[in-house]
Structure formats: C-alpha cells, structure tokens
Amino acid sequence: MTGGHVILPGEIRTRAEIHAVFGGSPQRGIAPSIEKRSVVLFSDPEEAAVRGYRDGWLAEEDVQGPIYEYTGAGSNGDQTFVGARGSGNRAVLRHSQQGRMLHLFVRAGKVPGSGTKTHRYVGMFTLDDELPFVPRQGLDENGKKRTTIVFRLRPYGQFERSHTDVLTPARHTTAEFVPRAVTIDMLQSAAVTKGTFVAPDLRSADTSAMLAAAAKGKLVQVNKVHTPEFPRSASAATTVRQRRALLIESYVAYLESQGHTVGSFQIKIKGKTSTLRTDLFDATDHVLYEAQGASDRDSVRLALGRLLDYRRYVRQCDRQHAPDTVVLLPGRPDRDVEALLKDHETSLVYRTKGGGFEKSL
Incomplete structure (x- = not known):
C-alpha cells in the first residue's frame, strides 16, 4: 500500500x-x-x-x-x-x-x-x-x-x-434446460489466467473468432476451427482441457448440422448453494453427454461418475424416463473400459483418426 x-x-x-x-x-x-x-x-x-x-x-x-x-x-x-x-x-x-x-x-x-x-x-x-x-x-x-x-x-x-x-441454500431441487452459451473450456482455449490457461496468440484469427463466438453464445463451425499448436509451456492438464474444448465444439457442430437442439442442464440441489452444469444435452434425442480430453481409464471413470450423478436430476417434460448417457472421448479407449461403460448402460462416442465420430454401444 x-x-x-x-x-x-x-x-x-x-x-x-x-x-x-x-x-x-x-x-x-x-x-x-x-x-x-x-x-x-x-x-x-x-x-x-x-x-x-x-x-x-x-x-x-x-x-x-x-x-x-x-x-x-x-x-x-x-x-x-x-x-x-x-x-x-x-x-x-x-x-x-x-x-x-x-x-x-x-x-x-x-x-x-x-x-x-x-x-x-x-x-x-x-x-x-x-x-x-x-x-x-x-x-x-x-x-x-x-x-x-x-x-x-x-x-x-x-x-x-x-x-x-x-449464499442461501436452494429450497428445492431443480434442473433447468439452458441454451449453449459462454463455456468454460471454450474460453480456456482462447484466454489467459493463473495456472489453468496458457497464452495463445490472441491476434490469431481463429482464436479471436472462437473467443468472440463464445461470448455471443454462438458456436464456430467445425470447418472454421483449426486445432491450435499448443505452446511448449502448456501443462499436460491444460492441453487435455483444450482438446476437450475442441472436441465438445466439434461434436456440437455435428449434432446441430443434423438438426438437433443442443444445450445443457443447470442443476440446483435442495439444501446446497452450489450449482451444477452438465456438458451437453441433446434435447432432440434425450441424451446426456459428458466429455473428456483424454481416453484413459481415470478420465472415463470421472466422466461416468458425473453422468450417473447428473442423470438423477435431468428430465424433460415430454419424457418420462431418464436420459440415455454417453461419454464423449477424443479417441477409443481400451476394451475393458468400454465394458465398464456398458455395465452402467452408458454408450461411448469417440473421435476417429479421420476426424469423424463413431458410436460404440
């Protein structure tokens, strides 16, 4: 002072x-x-x-x-x-x-x-x-x-x-469908903050477009977003978050190109002050997604745990049953991990080497 x-x-x-x-x-x-x-x-x-x-x-x-x-x-x-x-x-x-x-x-x-x-x-x-x-x-x-x-x-x-x-605890448990908007991971790939984010060149046309689109609640079309060169200083965790961001946005672009309505659920739990927010929800097919930026066992277990938690609250007024659950990954995990998902009635969508997406039941 x-x-x-x-x-x-x-x-x-x-x-x-x-x-x-x-x-x-x-x-x-x-x-x-x-x-x-x-x-x-x-x-x-x-x-x-x-x-x-x-x-x-x-x-x-x-x-x-x-x-x-x-x-x-x-x-x-x-x-x-x-x-x-x-x-x-x-x-x-x-x-x-x-x-x-x-x-x-x-x-x-x-x-x-x-x-x-x-x-x-x-x-x-x-x-x-x-x-x-x-x-x-x-x-x-x-x-x-x-x-x-x-x-x-x-x-x-x-x-x-x-x-x-x-903060005052929630009086009731509620789950509200909300549109896609500013996303944490989308901005992690284009902004800078302590420890978590790296500092890509904000003068880059692609990065600036992604940041501007995120702020407006819009998605950059997948063919306009190029995978950035991650700086050498980026930690492994930061790189995984950036990959996750690009994976989510690419898959959302794919779903929307098929005419699907995509959003998230904002969940408040009775007696709690914190608010949960899901990664993706396909309202057209009644499917809840959780994405990870890596395909190892620990990443998949984390995604599965979140899905099992969120699924208890997510409902649509025109659907009586709980949503289907899907883990979204940047690549195919090993077969034993796939078996784990199957045991919990959860599907897998992963990105192929050619850049498309494939679903494994």
Missing part, C-alpha cells in the same frame, strides 16, 4: 477512501488499476437482487477451502470477455498474468447523514486454478434471459467471512 494507508478485512470505507488505496475507477463495479497493481471488485446485494443474482460464499467447501462466487460486469444481455463491454471481466480473468490482485468489497450502507455509500472489505482474492469461472443462466435487469459469468474466487491471506455473505 502507498502512503501508509491500509484497509483490513472487515473494515468499512467509502469509495473515495478505497480508490486512494487500491486505485481503479471511482464508479465501476470492477475497477482495475495498473498503478496499484489491483482489480477492485464491488458487490452490492440490493443491486444484485434487482438484477436477478446474488454474490457470496458457497456454504460447501472443497479440499482447497472456501469459494466466493462473484458475478461479472454487464447488466443487460449476455456478459462477455470481448471488447469494451468485457474489459472488466477480462481484467478479472487475467489478473494474475498482469501482476494484479483481486480486492473484494461488499456494500455496507451509507455514511450517516449523507448519501455516500460505504463498502466492507472482505479481503484479497485470486481465481480458482481449476475452475476460474462458470457460465450461468439468469435474468438481466429487464427480466430477459441471459448468460452471466460467475467468477470463483479463492481468498489469499487474511479475509472476513461474514454469515451475511453466505
């Missing part, structure tokens, strides 16, 4: 005081600062309620600890990482590569006797390595359906976890 000023978690400050310490725009909900090496995030529960979402801590922790869900910028239409509208979201996504830390504030009230808003400092954060954000279906301020970008923040150092900031 400069000038001897420090703001500690739990302390309440005005926007002007926050700006003096962390910099950034004095008005925007996401305020990046090059000089202060920061990206300041402001969350306002009242404003969020009007716009149909809520930020907060997940009640469920994983092995890495707590997660705070923070909704990206953009009040109307699909949220994006592209162009001027997506500049704030881009700053969050790339904060680590740009040497900035995320600082989160929650609206607290007003200065007594004035209309000046105050904000409570929650602490310093970074994006989750494995799943930095998720696309989520919601409503904009005009009540129209749209896709929001929900960042998954991990606390870094000292932080305040107030019970008032914990």
